[in-house]
Amino acid sequence: MEALAALGLSPLEAKLYRALVGLGGTGVDDLAHRCRLSSAEVGGSLVALEGQGLVAQSAATPGRWVAAPPGIALRALVNDRRHELEQAELVAARLAEVHRTDAAGNVHDLVEVVVGASAVGQRFHQLQLGAVQEVCVLVTDEPTAVPATENQAEDIAAARGIRYRIVLERDVLEQTSQTELVAVMRRNEEVRVSDRVPTKLVIADRRTAMVPLDADSPDPAALVIHSTGLVQSLLSLFDFVWRDAWPLMFASPDVDEVVQAPPGPDEFDIQVLSLLIAGASDASVARQLDVGLRTVQRRVRSLMDATGASSRIQLGWAAYEKGWLRRP
CATH class of the missing domain: 1.10.10.10 (Winged helix-like DNA-binding domain superfamily/Winged helix DNA-binding domain)
Known part of the structure; x- marks a missing residue:
């Protein structure tokens, strides 16, 4: 333009x-x-x-x-x-x-019904572009009217300094491409992963919320809620899911193959541990970090040797006890 x-x-x-x-x-x-x-x-x-x-x-x-x-x-x-x-x-x-x-x-004006993929996408963008402080998002594994790669409003809002807090359902992490992950890393968004996310949800500035109307309908529809009481209830739901979700710790090292990891975890190790504990497979970690599968497996083996862990579960506990990974 x-x-x-x-x-x-x-x-x-x-x-x-x-x-x-x-x-x-x-x-x-x-x-x-x-x-x-x-x-x-x-x-x-x-x-x-x-x-x-x-x-x-x-x-x-x-x-x-x-x-x-x-x-x-x-x-x-x-x-x-x-x-x-x-x-x-x-x-x-x-x-x-x-x-x-x-x-x-007029209680009817407190909830707006939006029907159609185009209309839902437009309101989703408007909520983000109109935010002045924070956008909270719950992401489920269900089909979405606005793919992450087409969410330009998120790029614009994040560039303005809007804080993003996002909780991904574990299956979504497996499907997230390396390109999408890099985009999130560059925006410095706060992302966590949960085994199950109850519903898609967007809340802008703690005063306006958007939830799907019928997930099974072939034509996307959503409710845009302006009521303070209803929004506060949805915000409580988000906070509950957020507290129990595991934080992803992003890094952006230019790493492909590493012969030997330095003593203790570096940023790349922390990224690998964060994704593994969030439930990603070795193959998914390699794909999302754009490195070879053997690189991930070598790093995990090195970390297990350094902690004396004999399993991935023990490695997770050791990482937590050593303070490598902490819930904020």
Whole structure:
């Protein structure tokens, strides 16, 4: 997406302004030739840019167009747009207050029914993009309307500093690709794993929740809940699952084959232990960490030798007792 579109410029206007900034000034026909456009398209767009104060006709050379200095002209547009956004934010706050007041008097307005994969996906994205502090998510093994690889709103929200707490059902961990795991690692999200997650759930800022309406229906549907009491109940459910789930400790080492592990666990060892204790198989760990199966097995063998463990269960206990893995 053209960055100048945020200031109200069309792609054509942005292209012409960029070209004029680089050229310093030129005529309509030359600009049309350089940008591979018709003279009529260029002429109309230049008039529009002139109205926004971004270009002007040269007083010394008739027919010549010059770009206004970006440091002045674009800053003015940025300030205008910032003022418009501040006004829009005030209006949004007033409308939200009106909505809450009206909803308080009508119980039917406290729960919104959303039907269809497109509508469910849109509301899911809106919840994340509208969050200002935290998003809590329960993920089950059931089919979803929004695959993790298509959840761009999560990338945007996490980049803004929104805290994500996610609990995965154990079977989901087995199905998670290495690409998805790396994406989570880069976002520094808090992820835990539970044997069983009771339901899909999204809670934004502890005040709005979204749950599936009918998991068996071929057409996805969900409830968006605004009621404080209902949301608090769902938040209690999330906190209960979160407390009992095992935390995944992510690392991102550039490791493929390791001949000998250093004394004690390094970050890669901790990642392997975390996934194993969460229930992942050796093959799943190797796939998710993008290393060879023998590398994982060698690391596990080395850790068992270092702790004197004769089984994976004993290794888990030893790792916990030594403080390698702790529940936050």
